[in-house]
Amino acid sequence: MSVIELKNINKYFGSGISKVHVLKDVNFAADRGQLILVVGPSGSGKSTFLTIAGGLQTPSSGSVEVEGQAVESLTKAQRDQLRLNQIGFVLQSYNLVPYLKVKEQFEFVDKIKHEGNLDQKELADLLDQLGISQLVNQFPGELSGGQTQRVAIARALYANPDIVLADEPTAALDSEKVAEVGRLFKNLAETRNKAVVVVTHDLRLLDFADKTYEILDGKISLKDKEHVTDR
Numbered sequence: 181m182s183v184i185e186l187k188n189i190n191k192y193f194g195s196g197i198s199k200v201h202v203l204k205d206v207n208f209a210a211d212r213g214q215l216i217l218v219v220g221p222s223g224s225g226k227s228t229f230l231t232i233a234g235g236l237q238t239p240s241s242g243s244v245e246v247e248g249q250a251v252e253s254l255t256k257a258q259r260d261q262l263r264l265n266q267i268g269f270v271l272q273s274y275n276l277v278p279y280l281k282v283k284e285q286f287e288f289v290d291k292i293k294h295e296g297n298l299d300q301k302e303l304a305d306l307l308d309q310l311g312i313s314q315l316v317n318q319f320p321g322e323l324s325g326g327q328t329q330r331v332a333i334a335r336a337l338y339a340n341p342d343i344v345l346a347d348e349p350t351a352a353l354d355s356e357k358v359a360e361v362g363r364l365f366k367n368l369a370e371t372r373n374k375a376v377v378v379v380t381h382d383l384r385l386l387d388f389a390d391k392t393y394e395i396l397d398g399k400i401s402l403k404d405k406e407h408v409t410d411r
């Protein structure tokens with residue numbers, strides 16, 4: 181069973197003559213142990229896809245299933261629990277708390293989610309892997325774009341989710357750091373049996389993917405990586 185599956189998803193925004201069809205009959209599945217890439221140009225529907233997959237927005241039609249359970253059949257409280265306990269988001273806005281130091285961002289997660297988070301050793305290893313150990317006493321406003329991005333990744337992974345959904349997680353990173361993040365995600369999927377879904381226009385991540393989808397004008401298709409449209 182796929183850990184997350186989208187079935188015939190359509191998403192419209194607006195109404196009347198300004199109605200836009202942003203996702204068109206999207207079918208998608210992610211399995212544990214895989215790093216899955218969804219590549220596409222700006223405006224193709226990647227963020228809409230990812231937020232629907234993670235239950236942050238509802239589709240206009242179609243079904244999202246997590247561990248075989250239809251998300252739309254859950255109550256709001258159940259959906260909140262699902263997101264909290266099973267899904268880690270790395271969103272483009274990063275969602276770091278501006279008045280908390282980096283190390284306090286993780287303590288903040290502990291306050292919201294009381295169990296199942298990484299222990300101190302695992303957190304230290306993660307920060308080390310991401311090259312941000314020296315930043316623990318900094319505030320988000322003191323970080324560069326790339327550092328912020330890596331802290332946001334660490335914060336999502338700290339909660340030890342089964343499913344990681346990341347929106348353009350490497351946009352601000354140089355190629356060396358992209359490779360580190362690619363390896364980290366792939367390693368996480370493989371060794372900890374997670375499903376990692378990354379939407380991006382960053383083709384530097386292609387080499388790390390177990391499976392690659394391409395999204396163009398709201399239509400998604402499975403690709404072999406040699407044939408991804410480069411633009």
Ligand SMILES: Nc1ncnc2c1ncn2[C@@H]1O[C@H](COP(=O)(O)OP(=O)(O)O)[C@@H](O)[C@H]1O
Pocket residue numbers: 193194200202220221222223224225226227228229
């Ligand atoms: N809340 C919204 N209201 C209206 N249009 C939206 C909304 N969110 C996204 N869109 C439109 O949907 C399309 C896809 O957007 P998005 O999913 O953000 O693409 P991507 O992440 O690939 O750049 C764009 O044309 C965008 O303008």
Ligand SMILES: [Mg+2]
Pocket residue numbers: 226227228347
């Ligand atoms: Mg986007």
